[in-house]
Amino acid sequence: MSAHPRLSLNQATIKHATLDEALQVTAEAGYQAIGLWREPVAELGLEQAARRLGSSGLRFTSLCRAGFFTMPEGPERRASIDDNRRAIEETATLAAAGAPGSTAVLVLVAGGIPAGSSDLIGARARVADALAELAPDAEAGGVQLAIEPLHPMYVSDRAVVSTLKQALDLAAPFAPEVVGVEVDTFHVWWDPEALDQIARAGREGRIASYQVCDWKAPLPADVLLARHYPGDGVVDFASFTEAVEATGYDRDIEVELFNAEIWATPFAEVADRTAASFDAVVAPHLAKAPATSSALSRGA
């Protein structure tokens, strides 16, 4: 099997795989890159996980995920900041263990409105505070924090950052190699300003990661599991991919699918289907079709 040289399989797409299984399936399906999640890494232990990643020969494209720091000051917030610091270390370790061209990107999901509160504006302000606290650690570790705006249907319980504009405004006080943004088509495709904000993100050098994933109505009962293979829904991958590529983005591109049906499908089948959907609707819009050399030109 083969996969596009710039395609990275985000581990959540084969959620029930262990890290070993995920690395094996991804490599055997012909991918050159993988995005990891913290839980399966923790199951093995960071050191062991880094060793397995190194043996796989795969590039490491991002670690999902940290963040969740919208709560007011207190022990819960301190625990969250500490956890984010650990995630920064994990990211640095994994990026160093991955194949050349790995990117030390840590995805941040802001967190929702604290229970019992209706202060959305205050919760957003605390995201800015947390970034200010974590940026020095990220910089010291050579890690780029990627603020991920989530679709506005998740704003109350998961992420008070809903648009690329917001994410870029939050990132603005920091150096772009320390705080960037994640562009996930599933979350931002509806936004009338998305293409303009992608161009802005490019000018500001802040596209840490580009993820492709499709949207389809009706939404499933659990709206967290609404993500589809590229091409199965209504997202205009031509416009988004061309906009991202036009900024000079040359990193790997992840596919991350939360979907109960996909999770119930054999891992290898999912990896192949993901690669085929990427070839069909994303690859034709990449600036340079076989961009391996370009992706490799970036250091970890």
Add this chain to the structure above:
Amino acid sequence: MSAHPRLSLNQATIKHATLDEALQVTAEAGYQAIGLWREPVAELGLEQAARRLGSSGLRFTSLCRAGFFTMPEGPERRASIDDNRRAIEETATLAAAGAPGSTAVLVLVAGGIPAGSSDLIGARARVADALAELAPDAEAGGVQLAIEPLHPMYVSDRAVVSTLKQALDLAAPFAPEVVGVEVDTFHVWWDPEALDQIARAGREGRIASYQVCDWKAPLPADVLLARHYPGDGVVDFASFTEAVEATGYDRDIEVELFNAEIWATPFAEVADRTAASFDAVVAPHLAKAPATSSALSRGA
């Protein structure tokens, strides 16, 4: 029973009531105003419906709904434009039949992306075309079209207009008394630019209607039915209501709830509960508490 003098019960909140039942329940619960839906009006026939509304003594605050004009040119689009013209006539007739202070507002829901298409930008452009076609009819009928941005989770199948900014940009070519916007807290509360856009809408004289409705996670299996009584969720009604009032908005305020549990509750109980929730979390933030005289100062 009594209800705040500026509170209007949108008929969808008691969806299973006939028009007669809705008028009776609303008046008996002490409301002075009601927002109607086209289907129950059509059941009785427009003329008969207008007569019953007149007899009820209630102000008419809006007709829901028309729009759904994102399809490309062809018979289906012509049928939609014709239907919108009928809705404009219905609105004018009902506003004239309602008590003094009625407002001739027709709510427009844009419609989703046509089946088989992924051209969101094109669908949005066709909304602008439809408005240009309908504005002369609205003007002639003395009807204000209210573009309603819907929450981005409905963008693919229901409304390609997702933000107040978009709605105001679409309204910009037209006189404000012909094309305005609907501000529904449920749809716009998440938007980091919502309060600024409410201020802009005020400056431009375009707030046709203000609706209050709450948001709560998790969303139900059918995300269309996710609307809650004000105060039951996380929306900051103080900020929104004060922002709307600061623009000089002095019309009635509707509560429109799509919610299976509420629809299964006796109508009178729903009307009372709605009035109580409005009193608790919206009324305290109105510029002038008993604003009947102000509302009455506007003609239909």
